[in-house]
Amino acid sequence: MSTDVLQHLGLRALVPALPGLLKEARSEQLSYEAFLYRALLIEAECRQVRTVARRSRAAHLPPRKSFDDFDFSFQPGLSERLVRELAGLSFLHTATNVVLLGPPGVGKTHLATAFAWAALEAGHAVLFASLATLVEDLEAAQRRGTLKTRLRAYTRPALLVIDEIGYARLSARQAQVLFQLVNARYEQGSTILTSNKTFAEWGPLRGDEILATAILDRLVHHAEVLSIAGQSYRLKDRLAYLQPTTDGA
Numbered sequence: 001m002s003t004d005v006l007q008h009l010g011l012r013a014l015v016p017a018l019p020g021l022l023k024e025a026r027s028e029q030l031s032y033e034a035f036l037y038r039a040l041l042i043e044a045e046c047r048q049v050r051t052v053a054r055r056s057r058a059a060h061l062p063p064r065k066s067f068d069d070f071d072f073s074f075q076p077g078l079s080e081r082l083v084r085e086l087a088g089l090s091f092l093h094t095a096t097n098v099v100l101l102g103p104p105g106v107g108k109t110h111l112a113t114a115f116a117w118a119a120l121e122a123g124h125a126v127l128f129a130s131l132a133t134l135v136e137d138l139e140a141a142q143r144r145g146t147l148k149t150r151l152r153a154y155t156r157p158a159l160l161v162i163d164e165i166g167y168a169r170l171s172a173r174q175a176q177v178l179f180q181l182v183n184a185r186y187e188q189g190s191t192i193l194t195s196n197k198t199f200a201e202w203g204p205l206r207g208d209e210i211l212a213t214a215i216l217d218r219l220v221h222h223a224e225v226l227s228i229a230g231q232s233y234r235l236k237d238r239l240a241y242l243q244p245t246t247d248g249a
């Protein structure tokens with residue numbers, strides 16, 4: 001059978017699948033109805049995969065992480081129950097924020113990424129950025145006179161992840177655009193933040209006390225704060241290797 005018509009209709013997944021499907025249909029003596037359904041299902045599933053891939057690229061998501069591949073036993077101080085509850089995503093409906101705090105390597109970005117993927121796969125609009133990228137982007141937009149449009153791109157998604165709020169200080173202008181963003185999202189959409197510093201130590205907010213308070217105020221007013229105080233997962237195997245054995249061996 002010519003596959004031209006399939007190509008023409010944009011049924012891209014069916015083109016390579018058809019020979020196998022026809023063989024299957026003959027050997028299983030499928031009804032016309034069952035055959036058509038199976039064929040369309042292949043196309044539909046493939047489209048779904050492509051759609052998620054396209055949306056995840058547009059959202060700048062890091063490679064997929066899940067809650068199931070997070071080893072909660074390695075971070076006993078972190079409530080698995082609370083994380084699983086948040087994974088149900090009801091926090092998105094109340095525009096509640098999630099703040100992940102802890103030293104490097106404890107899984108903050110892993111969990112933020114897992115939330116972002118879960119939200120995306122549930123059909124929500126998501127955007128993922130490091131703080132540095134975000135403020136640079138907004139500052140550049142301000143220079144070009146397109147800040148308003150750019151701010152809208154960061155305000156519209158139901159979930160914005162701002163990763164890596166560390167030591168680096170923001171310039172007064174960067175802090176100002178961050179405030180505009182946080183203010184625009186306040187009670188409108190959820191933001192997930194990760195930081196290896198406590199709120200008081202947030203470098204980006206140092207310098208202008210009033211602005212810092214205004215930003216923090218809005219971020220933590222409706223927020224779940226997850227503190228991960230444990231050891232770095234990146235170093236876990238190496239630490240075990242470096243630790244002296246107790247039996248003197």
Ligand code: ADP
Nearest residue numbers: 069070071074104105106107108109110233234
């Ligand atoms: P952070 O953002 O806190 O610095 P990451 O989330 O980048 O740390 O974690 C570092 C690496 O270790 C990642 O590959 C992550 O998937 C993995 N990781 C961290 N914590 C865990 C954990 N508890 N279970 C499984 N993998 C983990």
Ligand code: MG
Nearest residue numbers: 108109164194
């Ligand atoms: Mg990180």
